[in-house]
Amino acid sequence: MTAVVSARHLGLTFRTNDGDVVALSDVDLEIGKGEFVSFIGPSGCGKTTFLRTIADLEQPTSGTLTVNGQTPETARRDRSYGYVFQAPALYPWRTIEKNVALPLEIMGYSAPQQAERIGRTLDLVNLSGFEKKFPWQLSGGMQQRASIARALAFDADLLLMDEPFGALDEIVRDHLNSELLKLWAATGKTICFVTHSIPEAVYLSTKIVVMSPRPGRVTDVIESDLPRERPLDIRETPEFLAIAARVREGLRAGHSYDEGAV
Amino acid sequence: MQRLGQSFMTRFLPILTVVVAIVLVWYAAAIGMNAAWQNDVYRRGDVANVPFTQFVLDTWSQDKPVLPAPHQVAIEVWNATAMVAPNKPRSLLFHAWVTFSATGLGFVMGSLLGIGLAVLIVHNEAMNRSLMPWIVASQTIPILALAPLIVVIGFNIFTGTIGIPTDPARLLSKAIISAYLSFFPVAVGMVKGLRSPEAIQLDLMHTYNATPSQVFWKLRWPASVPYLFASLKVGVAASLVGAIVGELPTGAVAGLGARLLAGSYYSQTTQIWSALVVASMLAALLVAAVGVVEKLVNRAMGARPA
Numbered sequence: 066m067t068a069v070v071s072a073r074h075l076g077l078t079f080r081t082n083d084g085d086v087v088a089l090s091d092v093d094l095e096i097g098k099g100e101f102v103s104f105i106g107p108s109g110c111g112k113t114t115f116l117r118t119i120a121d122l123e124q125p126t127s128g129t130l131t132v133n134g135q136t137p138e139t140a141r142r143d144r145s146y147g148y149v150f151q152a153p154a155l156y157p158w159r160t161i162e163k164n165v166a167l168p169l170e171i172m173g174y175s176a177p178q179q180a181e182r183i184g185r186t187l188d189l190v191n192l193s194g195f196e197k198k199f200p201w202q203l204s205g206g207m208q209q210r211a212s213i214a215r216a217l218a219f220d221a222d223l224l225l226m227d228e229p230f231g232a233l234d235e236i237v238r239d240h241l242n243s244e245l246l247k248l249w250a251a252t253g254k255t256i257c258f259v260t261h262s263i264p265e266a267v268y269l270s271t272k273i274v275v276m277s278p279r280p281g282r283v284t285d286v287i288e289s290d291l292p293r294e295r296p297l298d299i300r301e302t303p304e305f306l307a308i309a310a311r312v313r314e315g316l317r318a319g320h321s322y323d324e325g326a327v
Numbered sequence: 328m329q330r331l332g333q334s335f336m337t338r339f340l341p342i343l344t345v346v347v348a349i350v351l352v353w354y355a356a357a358i359g360m361n362a363a364w365q366n367d368v369y370r371r372g373d374v375a376n377v378p379f380t381q382f383v384l385d386t387w388s389q390d391k392p393v394l395p396a397p398h399q400v401a402i403e404v405w406n407a408t409a410m411v412a413p414n415k416p417r418s419l420l421f422h423a424w425v426t427f428s429a430t431g432l433g434f435v436m437g438s439l440l441g442i443g444l445a446v447l448i449v450h451n452e453a454m455n456r457s458l459m460p461w462i463v464a465s466q467t468i469p470i471l472a473l474a475p476l477i478v479v480i481g482f483n484i485f486t487g488t489i490g491i492p493t494d495p496a497r498l499l500s501k502a503i504i505s506a507y508l509s510f511f512p513v514a515v516g517m518v519k520g521l522r523s524p525e526a527i528q529l530d531l532m533h534t535y536n537a538t539p540s541q542v543f544w545k546l547r548w549p550a551s552v553p554y555l556f557a558s559l560k561v562g563v564a565a566s567l568v569g570a571i572v573g574e575l576p577t578g579a580v581a582g583l584g585a586r587l588l589a590g591s592y593y594s595q596t597t598q599i600w601s602a603l604v605v606a607s608m609l610a611a612l613l614v615a616a617v618g619v620v621e622k623l624v625n626r627a628m629g630a631r632p633a
Contacts, residue, residue: 122530141536148534154527158549158628167545171535199629 067134069223069255070096070119074128077114077281087280088114092128094274094283096257098222101249103266104259104274105312106319111281112259112274116225119257120148132223144172146223147216151231153208155200155215162187162196165215172219186214189248206237213245217252224256231261242268243297250293263316264300267291267309275312277319285315353397354387360394361386395597403601416581419605425582426570427609429498433505434566434613438559440506441513448514449521449547450539459518466511470569474504475576501573501582508569509562516558520551552628556621563613571606583609 077089089111096102104112117123118130121137132140140146147168155164162183169179187193190210200208209229216224230238242265249256260266266273267289275285289308291299299305365386369377377385387396395403404419413420444462447454478500485496524546532542574584583606590599 120534122533141534144536146534148531150527150531152527154525154531156528156546156549158552158630160629168535171532171537171541171545199631201629201631 067098068095068131069098069100069133070094070257071131071134072115072128073130075115075118075125075130076127077111077118077123078126088123089118089125090280090282092281092283094286096255096272098255099253100271101256101269102258102272102274103270104257104276105261105263105266106276106281106316107261107278109278109281110276110319111278112276113227114281115276116227116257116259120146120225144168144219145221146225147219147221149209149213149216149224149226149229151228153200153205153212155208155211157200160197160199161192161203161211164200164211165218168215168219174219182218186217187211189217189251190214191244204237206233206241209233210241210244213248217248217254222254224254226256226258228259228261230265238262238265239297243295245269246295263309263312267305267312268295268297268300273308273312275315275319277316284319285311287311287315350397353394357392357394357396358383358386361389361392364389364393391594392596395600399597400600400604403597404604407601408605419583419586419601422581422583422586422602423605423609426567426574426584426606429501429570429573429582430505430563430566430609430613432498433502433507433569434509434563436502437506437509437566438513438562441510441558441562442517442555444510444514445517445521446543448518450543462511462514465507470504470508470572471576473507474569474572477503477507478573478576501570504573505566505569508565512561512565513555513558516554516561517551520554520558521547523554524550549628552624556617556624559617559621560614563617564610567606567610567613 072092072094075089075092075094076087079086079088092111092115104115106112114123118125119132119137121141130137133143133145135143135145155161156167159167165183165186166179169182174182183196184193187196190213192207192210192214195203195207195211200211203211209232213226213229216226230241233241245256246269258266258269260269271289271293273285273287273289274283275287276282277284287308291304291308362382365382368385369375386392388399389395392399407417407419411418411420413424415421444458448458449455478497481500481503482493482496485491485499486493491499528546528550529542532546537545570582571584571587574582575588583602586602587599590596590602
């Protein structure tokens with residue numbers, strides 16, 4: 066497996082008026098092609114910061130980070146990833162199809178190419194028939210699906226998702242999780258997925274990165290041996306529960322380590 | 328039908344109530360303010376024991392009242408619009424057109440200037456620091472002090488140095504005052520509007536490696552549209568004020584401002600008031616026109632119906 070993302074002793078310190086905040090400290094991580102990697106940990110553990118660093122939205126202050134073997138900036142200029150934010154961030158003055166077209170317009174795709182890709186990706190996220198709707202006419206779950214379609218519309222092999230389903234209710238979230246797995250299987254993309262939820266992380270991932278705060282660091286990396294084909298009721302199986310228990314243990318260890326310091 | 332009646336009640340009844348109240352207060356004030364002159368007229372004519380109703384009717388029908396009654400103004404407006412050919416200097420429509428053309432030209436110039444300044448300020452920190460204080464300071468100078476300067480100097484430059492004929496030169500001088508008043512709300516509103524996109528909307532553009540001009544046209548500009556229209560409504564009203572002020576101190580012969588000034592020279596209060604009424608109707612029409620354009624643009628941009 067070739068490394069899509071490779072971090073070596075990666076550190077990031079924010080300088081604020083109240084002093085330095087260490088968001089990431091000594092992070093070592095390899096993400097291979099086609100993996101589904103979840104980042105889990107409490108608030109302030111640096112999981113979103115790490116994702117933003119891969120996306121060249123934050124600059125590391127120490128160590129090295131490569132994306133597709135290049136610097137994050139070059140990778141961004143090559144448009145090698147799609148980013149899904151916590152909120153849909155759809156432009157309210159654009160219809161759903163025009164929102165999906167936004168990156169295509171910016172990247173200079175021709176009109177027929179745009180139409181073909183819009184149709185294909187909206188179909189992929191089950192939003193066919195909603196092309197002409199404006200974002201406010203859609204539910205929160207549908208808006209987030211539209212934003213995923215937007216991230217899939219161009220040919221990026223890497224999908225960075227920052228708690229995309231965090232604001233949605235449990236039922237919608239379950240549904241979107243299983244759809245996301247199908248989508249991953251259909252496209253073969255590498256996905257980095259930030260979450261607060263242990264079941265979500267275990268259900269989705271081939272690799273789970275457990276992180277802990279102050280300073281933000283990786284405490285455990287768990288390779289999941291669950292089959293790639295995952296019905297929703299896999300979450301009741303002993304294998305699933307064993308992995309979930311190990312994640313929970315990792316989170317607890319990170320937390321107790323912290324208590325002395327606070 | 329039921330719904331229609333209801334929407335009439337909720338929409339127009341409050342407005343109507345206020346209008347009726349104003350008219351009543353106006354009539355009452357006309358009695359008080361014209362009483363002194365009316366009593367003078369009676370004394371000179373040796374008229375005594377005038378019944379109160381007669382006295383009231385007399386205060387409402389003087390030739391040069393201190394405060395003309397609403398129906399006197401209404402009749403004067405009617406006579407000066409519907410009863411005269413609109414190309415005659417007697418016609419208020421003629422004067423309204425003269426003022427409107429300066430307002431419109433000044434509004435376009437001021438809005439473009441305001442948008443241009445906002446674009447510079449949002450994209451350049453040095454511009455932000457250096458321009459903003461001057462923009463604010465420009466509005467602290469009383470326009471009444473500045474208007475004669477602009478009109479006289481502007482007019483001389485346009486006709487003398489540049490060689491423009493007098494009529495367009497006069498129009499341009501007035502339009503500059505309109506622009507001076509209207510660029511300010513547009514500049515301030517657009518700075519806010521162009522900065523209104525959220526951090527994640529800008530981050531999204533960054534992940535696409537969008538160029539600054541793509542960020543502007545695909546994000547900042549459409550995001551600023553609600554702010555733009557709010558500013559334009561203030562700006563168009565300010566433009567009208569600017570055009571009228573530009574007609575006041577300069578011996579202009581045409582325009583609502585000239586009409587106001589002529590009325591005050593000859594104590595033609597009814598003429599002053601009718602010019603004021605026409606000016607306010609023009610202002611209402613201009614703001615409404617901006618509102619209509621706003622509605623159309625909002626619909627095209629998929630705004631949620633209110």
